[in-house]
Amino acid sequence: MQDHISAAVPVFLKSCARFSTRADVAPLDSVAMSIDFGRVGDWRPLCETAAALPSGDDAAAREFFEQEFTPFAVAEYG
Numbered sequence: 001m002q003d004h005i006s007a008a009v010p011v012f013l014k015s016c017a018r019f020s021t022r023a024d025v026a027p028l029d030s031v032a033m034s035i036d037f038g039r040v041g042d043w044r045p046l047c048e049t050a051a052a053l054p055s056g057d058d059a060a061a062r063e064f065f066e067q068e069f070t071p072f073a074v075a076e077y078g
Contacts, residue, residue, distance in 0.1 A: 006061040009050055016047035 019028065024041030027033050046068055053060045 004058060005065065006053075006056050006058045008065070009053055009055075009061050012050050013047065016043070016050065019043070020047075 019026070019030070019040050022030070022040045024039060024044065026040045027035045028037040028040055028043060029035075049068070050064060053064055
């Protein structure tokens, strides 16, 4: 399968840039002010790791996402 997962890395880094100037203790979700997704400081190491990935390297990107994130299903019930 050829899915070019490395294309997701720059998108992830855009998210990192959005909160890069905020305090480590600030909730990641600045709209709801909820810590459901952690605090900014929790995400900084992930952003640094992603920034160091070789550009266009699908294998490295896949390893990063598989090692650092846990997939879960979202469904609409009703």
